[in-house]
Amino acid sequence: xxxxxxxxxxxxxxxxxxxxxxxxxxxxxxxxxxxxxxxxxxxxxxxxxxxxxxxxxxxxxxxxxxxxxxxxxxxxxxxxxxxxxxxxxxxxxxxxxxxxxxxxxxxxxxxxxxxxxxxxxxxxxxxxxxxxxxxxxxxxxxxxxxxxxxxxxxxxxxxxxxxxxxxxxxxxxxxxxxxxxxxxxxxxxxxxxxxxxxxxxxxxxxxxxxxxxxxxxxxxxxxxxxxxxxxxxxxxxxxxxxxxxxxxxxxxxxxxxxxxxxxxxxxxxxxxxxxxxxxxxxxxxxxxxxxxxxxxxxxxxxxxxxxxxxxxxxxxxxxxxxxxxxxxxxxxxxxxxxxxxxxxxxxxxxxxxxxxxxxxxxxxxxxxxxxxxxxxxxxxxxxxx
Numbered sequence: 001x002x003x004x005x006x007x008x009x010x011x012x013x014x015x016x017x018x019x020x021x022x023x024x025x026x027x028x029x030x031x032x033x034x035x036x037x038x039x040x041x042x043x044x045x046x047x048x049x050x051x052x053x054x055x056x057x058x059x060x061x062x063x064x065x066x067x068x069x070x071x072x073x074x075x076x077x078x079x080x081x082x083x084x085x086x087x088x089x090x091x092x093x094x095x096x097x098x099x100x101x102x103x104x105x106x107x108x109x110x111x112x113x114x115x116x117x118x119x120x121x122x123x124x125x126x127x128x129x130x131x132x133x134x135x136x137x138x139x140x141x142x143x144x145x146x147x148x149x150x151x152x153x154x155x156x157x158x159x160x161x162x163x164x165x166x167x168x169x170x171x172x173x174x175x176x177x178x179x180x181x182x183x184x185x186x187x188x189x190x191x192x193x194x195x196x197x198x199x200x201x202x203x204x205x206x207x208x209x210x211x212x213x214x215x216x217x218x219x220x221x222x223x224x225x226x227x228x229x230x231x232x233x234x235x236x237x238x239x240x241x242x243x244x245x246x247x248x249x250x251x252x253x254x255x256x257x258x259x260x261x262x263x264x265x266x267x268x269x270x271x272x273x274x275x276x277x278x279x280x281x282x283x284x285x286x287x288x289x290x291x292x293x294x295x296x297x298x299x300x301x302x303x304x305x306x307x308x309x310x311x312x313x314x315x316x317x318x319x320x321x322x323x324x325x326x327x328x329x330x331x332x333x334x335x336x337x338x339x340x341x342x343x344x345x346x347x348x349x350x351x352x353x354x355x356x357x358x359x360x361x362x363x364x365x366x367x368x369x370x371x372x373x374x375x376x377x378x379x380x381x382x383x384x385x
């Protein structure tokens with residue numbers, strides 16, 4: 001590798017920062033990856049994610065958003081681009097901080113800033129996460145068209161899983177520009193937790209947004225089916241989203257014999273406590289009705305980092321972390337019967353302990369953010385030098 005050059009990084013994200021995107025914050029805290037400036041359109045959770053060098057552009061106003069939604073069949077042909085005002089604001093920031101590399105998270109954001117980066121001759125790295133390479137190009141032809149020029153102009157495209165790499169290639173990205181870089185988890189923050197000697201109920205836990213691709217309503221149905229009588233099990237659902245009302249109504253309608261507890265999203269520092277109190281992580285992902293897929297869910301990797309076995313769908317990048325029978329169970333998408341059977345299998349604490357240890361080893365050998373951060377830093381250096 002060429003000798004390191006000073007990296008003056010600008011990070012570009014649509015919203016800085018939803019709780020569900022804590023991995024961006026963690027990545028920015030790794031030595032050598034801290035940005036000189038963050039460019040964004042929205043400011044969220046400043047009490048949790050406090051970053052001093054933040055340039056907040058102007059998001060589309062409510063009237064324009066309503067107009068786009070009403071006339072989607074027209075606007076879907078428009079190519080993504082920065083507004084004139086945001087172009088001026090971001091250009092000033094890039095020049096003021098003498099930025100020599102820009103990293104955009106999500107292809108949709110990369111497609112907006114690529115022309116500015118090209119004008120200023122600043123190398124652009126774009127990370128794709130899932131929906132931006134699967135469902136959005138289908139629903140937004142203008143975006144798909146813009147991607148072709150972005151792939152030519154950008155320095156590198158990062159895929160967060162091997163699975164997603166295929167979708168990015170299909171969109172026209174030259175294979176030699178694609179690098180796989182797992183987001184990973186900070187292993188020093190998630191220690192192995194012994195669960196084999198616990199008494200009381202087996203606690204299954206889901207942590208994630210309550211949206212269609214997560215399949216939480218079917219998880220409630222499968223849990224009720226798996227344990228039709230009262231026994232030592234319970235289900236904890238942590239998250240919020242568009243299916244929250246449906247999930248809560250199902251817990252009443254189905255009248256489960258065992259407790260199903262719903263909590264809204266917890267602060268990042270509280271996630272570890274929730275995971276350590278649970279026994280089995282469940283992620284019932286699927287391709288949703290709009291074609292959206294997962295990337296490689298961080299909440300699942302965090303659970304594995306505490307020594308917890310996983311029940312997950314054979315979906316997107318998940319099989320790159322979960323090996324059936326080794327560190328968890330893989331089931332077919334949208335198969336309630338298979339999910340119920342997997343839940344029943346995980347009532348064996350001894351087997352859970354063995355699979356949990358394997359899950360812990362998997363994360364440390366393949367998904368440690370420290371190592372993945374080093375790989376990303378090397379990528380930055382190769383682009384700048």
